[in-house]
Amino acid sequence: MVTQSLPEDIEEFVKPLLESHVSRQVIGRKVIHDPILGSNVFEPYEIGLIDLPFCQRLRRISQTDVASLVYPSSTHNRLEHSIGVATIASRIIESLRERLTPRSKNSVSPMAETEVKAAAIFHDIGQGPFSHLSDAILKQFPEVIEYRKQHPGRFSEEKPHEMLSHLVVKSPIFNQYLKDEIVLKYKLPDINIDRIAEMIIAAGEKDPLSAWQANIINGPFDADKLDYLQRDAYFSGLKIGIDLDRFLHSVWLDIRSRPRQLKVMTSGAITLEQILFGKVLLYNTMYHHQKVLAAECAVRGIFEILEDNSEYKICGRRMNRAIDFLHVSEEDILSSDEKPEELREYIQRFLHRDLFKRALVISADTVVNPQKSIGYKDFKDLVDDPKGLRDLRRKLVEALNNKYSIYDIWIVLPQTSTFSDEALRAVIQDPGGKPQSLREPFRVDEWLTAYWSNKRKDYVFCPAGKAEREEVGRKAAELLHDEYGFSLKRGAFEQAKVR
């Protein structure tokens, strides 16, 4: 039952943080050095924003949740990423100005620039511990569902953190603080704080004259993607490239279109394709790497134990409301202090990298005649039905005569990635030429979907041990046959590499 609305919860989160924050006047510009984007100058007000506790909190949120257990150097955090997004947003603005005529330069005003940079710095302040793992939980909370329903067409179901970031910026107390402590103190142009909040969300800013600002923060080729694709690849050691310079040479603002839009010249279309290729490669090699998914199960287990035991808390919080995920850090969750034995056991296993192992690999390659039955589709639908997926795990535990805890048996279906929304919304056009979407010359999104469909795998994970893995794999295959009517080939067991 919803007792307090999400905006009310957010206000309660924001108030004490701002009351305890000592705001210091930043004197002069500062340079922030970054391994990917080099040395970049930040205005005093930007440093003032980065110093806010909401942003400093991002130092303690991993950018790639638990991927560092597989890619040890992937330990970068959400603050580094947010600063990177602000840097790239600033470069995009510079590029847009270069391409405007002297008469139209005012279209990219200092006010618009300030709003975009602030939105870049704030775009992730609603992220919870372990980033995407929190999102998967937050989207099921009643107050999140309720708020989304009250505002149809505005918030993506997949990314509740965007909603939380938006609500923090929009909260009256934060709004007033920005006016008093940032806008006045740093003598900023008359910025629109509500517009900053709108830029953060998927379908935000609709003012036709300022929609282009939102394109920079949350669009088909936004600064967010341009940063995370490079940053996550760099820190994980994967060689995945985005030609940012070429992109900056080809992006322009069409002040004649309504809404005013960011467009990319035909010579820069390749950089948009690189963004999509980069995304699919990163998902394939890192985000959906079987070992990363197994590590995520360890954290999901900790969250499930908390959900199942109402007396268990983290820092005094039940972790059953979205707001709890903003108060609690990854260190809070992983510290063993004052935690019940059951939780400590799973935390220790995570910290010691005692990860689950594959028992079964399920893919179109390992299913017998997938095109002839709907069972495999029905099984894959479980990705949007967390309760149904958990019920299936429970049935598997029962089939294994309850030898295992449900927190030890995992059926993992990584979320399907889509490419058509970006390919559809990305506009390629030379000034004076005819506009077309990225997918018009060639259906790059469908081509990537075909690639993805051939690479994608679902897994059954269980504790290590040859006999255990073989038994779990066998029982899981039987259960999938009984429940969904599809059979698995030998490859489903062989690809699990049980040794």
Place this chain on the structure above:
Amino acid sequence: MEEKITKPFSPSDVIAALLTFLPEEFSNDPAKIHSTIAQLQKEEKYRYLLEDFEFLNYDPCPYSPLLGRILNRLQESRLLSSINPGYEKYVLNKDSRKAIKVDILDKKLRDQKDNLVQIASKLQEAIR
């Protein structure tokens, strides 16, 4: 939420069943597919079938992440495919069509067949 649980079909069942009323090969234009479903969802008689799709107010057209995921998932599960090398059309082959008819249309959506035929007809008109 309660209504979702009591429905005998899933959003992917609806999309799969719809596709059986389209020609074997049909255009995979997401702008038209998403716009048409978003438009039809507003009509009372189709709401029961289409209400689970939440559309974001994107430019140039409304976009449902769930519908996008389902179209990809149907490809991942090999029921639907895109024709190489142009990838301009989807194909629902005979085996898949038969499986969807027997296990979805006849078992879960029999009483919605007329509405599905109408939706498919409007979709076909849009993507022609």
